[in-house]
Structure formats: structure tokens, C-alpha cells
Amino acid sequence: MASLAPDEVDDQRNISGNVYVLMFRHDLNQQQFGDRVGIKQNNLSGRLLGQIRWTIRDLRRLEAEFGLTMKEAVAHPKDNWPGALEPVWTRPSYGEANRHVNTRQLNSNTWQLSGCAA
Numbered sequence: 001m002a003s004l005a006p007d008e009v010d011d012q013r014n015i016s017g018n019v020y021v022l023m024f025r026h027d028l029n030q031q032q033f034g035d036r037v038g039i040k041q042n043n044l045s046g047r048l049l050g051q052i053r054w055t056i057r058d059l060r061r062l063e064a065e066f067g068l069t070m071k072e073a074v075a076h077p078k079d080n081w082p083g084a085l086e087p088v089w090t091r092p093s094y095g096e097a098n099r100h101v102n103t104r105q106l107n108s109n110t111w112q113l114s115g116c117a118a
Contacts, residue, residue: 015054016047017077022066037061 023033034044038061046052054073062068072080 011074012050012054014076015059015073016050018068018073018075018080019044019048019062021077021081022062022068026066036065 019033023029026033028036030044030048031041034041037044037058039047039058043052047054047058056070059070059073062073063070068080
């Protein structure tokens with residue numbers, strides 16, 4: 001990703017974190033989630049990994065499909081779903097099936113999803 005100001009990097013990470021929670025809560029893999037918001041799976045993966053920036057258009061799609069406002073999208077996931085995310089500083093186990101993995105990597109941070117009942 002091209003150089004971003006620190007607050008922009010935080011916004012991008014927060015959007016990814018919120019998308020991971022939405023995927024978990026709705027039991028969607030990347031392909032299914034991408035189909036619902038009109039983003040190809042490979043592009044969604046790039047956004048989640050911080051290789052492609054989230055756009056205003058993406059945020060509008062998130063709001064239309066899942067009701068996640070732009071303000072909520074850039075907020076830290078803990079602010080939107082208290083208790084849903086716990087930071088852990090270990091890498092996920094890559095041997096587990098993608099949609100059933102409870103640990104998701106966000107750039108250098110890893111988040112443990114827990115208690116995200118729909």
C-alpha cells in the first residue's frame with residue numbers, strides 16, 4: 001500500500017477488523033461476503049490484508065448491505081462490538097479452514113474473534 005498517514009492506516013485496519021467481525025457474525029467466507037457487497041474475492045482479500053485500500057464506494061456498500069455506517073466502519077472494532085475482539089500477538093494457524101478460523105490476521109496485528117453471536 002502506498003504511504004498513508006498513521007490515522008489513515010488505523011482507519012484501513014479498523015475497516016478490515018469490522019469486516020472480519022461482519023463475516024464472522026454472518027458466517028460468510030470471503031467469496032460469499034464479496035458477492036454480497038460487490039467486491040471480487042481476490043480484491044476483498046487484498047483489502048483485508050492491507051494491500052488494497054478500502055474506498056468510499058466500499059463503505060457505502062457495507063452500509064447498504066449490513067447497516068455499518070462509515071463512522072462505525074472506521075471506528076475500532078471494539079467500539080462497535082464490545083467484547084467481540086481481543087488483540088492477541090500470535091499468528092493464526094494456517095492449517096484451519098478459512099471460514100472456521102477464529103483468528104484473523106490484520107497486517108501486523110492479529111485479532112481473536114470471540115463471542116460474536118449474530
